[in-house]
Amino acid sequence: MTQHKHRVVIFLGPPGAGKGTQAERLAGEQHLVKISTGDILRDHVARGTELGQQVAPLLKAGKLVPDELLMALIRDRLASMESVRVIFDGFPRTLMQAQELDMLLEELGAPITAVPLLEVPDELLIERIVERGKTSSRNDDTEAVARERQEVYRLQTQPLIDYYAARGHLKPVGGVGSMDEVYARLLSVLGDR
Ligand code: AMP
Numbered sequence: 122m123t124q125h126k127h128r129v130v131i132f133l134g135p136p137g138a139g140k141g142t143q144a145e146r147l148a149g150e151q152h153l154v155k156i157s158t159g160d161i162l163r164d165h166v167a168r169g170t171e172l173g174q175q176v177a178p179l180l181k182a183g184k185l186v187p188d189e190l191l192m193a194l195i196r197d198r199l200a201s202m203e204s205v206r207v208i209f210d211g212f213p214r215t216l217m218q219a220q221e222l223d224m225l226l227e228e229l230g231a232p233i234t235a236v237p238l239l240e241v242p243d244e245l246l247i248e249r250i251v252e253r254g255k256t257s258s259r260n261d262d263t264e265a266v267a268r269e270r271q272e273v274y275r276l277q278t279q280p281l282i283d284y285y286a287a288r289g290h291l292k293p294v295g296g297v298g299s300m301d302e303v304y305a306r307l308l309s310v311l312g313d314r
Pocket residue numbers: 136158159160162179180181183184185186187191210211212213214215218261270
């Protein structure tokens with residue numbers, strides 16, 4: 122396995138910033154695996170697995186799932202990869218997760234490539250989530266839960282901005298504009314265009 126094949130991109134940004142959409146496109150174009158912890162957890166809920174039953178009330182309330190559960194999921198996903206070529210969407214969300222991810226990546230010899238931060242003003246975020254809720258069938262895409270998720274982001278996830286900035290990984294990207302505009306900005310901060 123050669124070192125240069127690894128690529129690890131971590132998408133940071135509040136709920137509703139458009140991380141999923143942008144990550145999906147980047148993954149498709151750069152042959153990376155998108156690891157969306159929200160999607161993985163919703164899949165467990167939909168299948169009614171033991172984990173799904175455990176986390177369903179947390180998702181519905183907009184609260185975070187315990188770090189240990191998340192780390193077990195991530196370890197599993199990465200362990201099966203020959204080279205680590207991933208985009209994390211919605212992970213890590215706490216300092217603990219970020220530190221554990223650093224340790225795991227070190228074990229795997231796969232350093233972080235970049236941490237794009239999608240920036241969108243607060244007032245637009247709730248609007249976007251409520252709009253998405255009309256078609257997403259996500260029970261956390263309501264205004265009340267969206268507000269709770271913003272608060273959880275502010276308290277638990279925002280400290281990661283400083284964490285990754287201090288390590289030189291953070292790449293702010295303006296998240297307002299069309300999908301294409303935001304994507305072009307993303308590629309430019311990643312040095313890919
Ligand atoms: P998302 O689709 O990223 O907005 O995630 C939806 C929900 O899944 C969150 O509100 C949390 O309940 C849970 N979740 C997703 N990723 C994580 C994570 N990294 N840590 C804790 N909980 C998470």
